Amino acid sequence: MLSTDLRDNILVVRVEEKRIDASKAPAFKDEMTRCIDSGQNQIVLDLSYVDFVDSSGLGALVSCLKRLGPRGSLAVAGATGAVSRLFTLTRMDRVFVLHPNVDAAVEQLSA
């Protein structure tokens, strides 16, 4: 469900699913954990393809952030519509750094 791409030593992870809900969240969390455990500190999560994230999906995102810890950063790119509203409603826009697109996120992180 994820595709990865290394740009300027930054791992860009693209979610290839329309939804991250209770049925997809465990798999999403596992794959993300593998990416983080492989030693990547700087990760951009591309959510431009995702239409909907539910509470389980949000929990998985936060647990990824916690796993990455203070040594790394997890930027979110391309969150729009319901996803963006969820980030606002739950104040996650203050926890994750949000970017309109991947390029902006990569540029920001590599700077």
Added chain:
Amino acid sequence: MKIRHILLILTAFLGVALLVAVALQIRDELREYQTAKRMAASNTVREQLLLGTDALESERSQTYVRLIGQGKEAGALELREVRRQVDDLLNTAEREIVAAGGGLTNTDRSLATLSRIHREIETLREQADGFLRPADGMRSEEFAPRWFQEATRLVGELQSSRMTILQQERPLDPVLRTEANLRAFAAILSESIARNQALMSRALASPSSVGSLEIDAISQNAGRAELAWELIDGQLTVPLSESVRESVARTHENYSTTFAPLQKSMLAALLGKVPPSLGPEEWYGLTEMALGNIALMQRELLRSSRERLEAELSRARRSVALWSVLLLLGAAAVLVSILVVRRRVVRPLEGLSHAMLRLADNDLETPLPRSSRGDEIGEMNDALRVFKANAIQRQRTQNEKQVLHARLREAYGQLQKDLEAAAVIQRTMLPPSSRLDGVEYHGLFRPSSHIAGDTYNVVRRTDGSVGFFQVDVAGHGAAAALVSVACHHTLSQAILTRTQGTPLEEIAVQINEEWPEDLPYFTMILGEIDPRSRRASIIQAGHPSPLVIRSDGAVEVIGEGGFPVGMLPAASYDRLEFDLDPGDRLFIYSDGLVEAEGQDGEQFSEGRLRTLVREAAADPSSVLLGRLDDVLRNWRGSETLDDDLSVLMLERLAERIPANAVH
């Protein structure tokens, strides 16, 4: 028709065909054997008749010579002897005919003819004996020609009866035929000589008184003898046995060199009235020798024919025996074939077919036919054994599956029961529609399965304020439901035990700090309505922003968000205060409401919710909730939900100021 029947029928058919073929052959052989037997019988009868004819000729000559007074007294003994021979031979012939039974054709007529001839011979003998008495010496000579004539007639009849029998049972074998012809011609020869034996004896007794008629008769007989020899010689082209050929040649040689010239010279003497060189007795003796030679030849011919017929008879007998043995062997082979087919093919096939049908009927107890054979039947048997083992294995697996299935069903039923019981308990935890000190509240609660991660409560504090909350635990199902119970308890206690003056946000911060990291987080609206003022306050912790429905129908959205509880320990919370005048209603809902998806995957959305609430703003809360429930069911197109859904509506009633507020 089954294969085993076809096999048996084919085997039996082949067997019967074989047996019929052999039986037909045996019938032919039996027929040949019967023919050979008939030929042999016919030959024996004719042999006796031939010898009898010879003997009768001899009797004729002897009697004739005695009648004309030439016979000696001693000749009476020889005459009795020759008569006895004639009688014996004729009797033997009759016995043979009777013994042959139905083997010969027209036996009755032949017997009748023979006995008649025999009777006539007896009569003739009596007459001759009458004339031969010494007193009738003179008259006997007169009787002699008649005797000769009658005896010759009887000889002729005997010969013709013999020829009749020969015609009836004519042999097909060329050698036998030729030998029969030779015997017939030799009989003619013999008869010619025998006649002349008598006639010449008389002529030589008184040569002077011989008439031309008598000489003619003698001459004729001599001619007949020559003719008979020509006929005999004419038959010799056929390959006869060496001994027969030799015998004929020797006899002919003897006849031509001794008897023929003698007879010629006698005739010449009689014609020339010259006294013949021989007397009647010498002639008689010489003729007897010639007849003896011919009789020898006849015996040789008879012996040859008899041997041939006996050989043919024993060949036919052997053949019949051989084919009979073949028939028995064939019958045994057919029987053995049928038994082998039955034992090696039919029975095992029956066993296999029976076992297969039983197995097909799922009768796995059925025993399989025992076999350790290496042929196709054995292979089929082995295959069947494997089928059976597989079937047993399959049935065992099936049984195990059924047991497992039953256990699963039982466990599932138990779980279902547990969940239903839990659902009942969860519902009893929710406050029923009611009013508390100027606040009326209604709830809508629809879990996605039996129990939900949503919960809500309304409680009155001792200071008169009304606290309330709605919680949505992340995820849904049993785990979320259990957490929701914990939340329910924690929040209810926190509201009740809160020290007066402690702000609401402190409660949220405290619970968030103490929330175990392993548990899922939850979102909530925690609020309070003070009946003494027109204000209400809420903490929004990641929960959808509630709506305020004003008494004039206006709908407002309260709040912009906040951290969920149990997600980040360091989270802070803001309290929102707003007016809630009498008749105003607070509408709190979980995200399951706006995220409910229609059949095309579209979410119900906050926009639709606001529109609906606006349209139903004039309705009482219970009616509004009922309408919302109907609209959602229509939207979903089914009774099910993907996420838990709950709504809590609180209304500030237009009530008088409570008495204690006056102070």
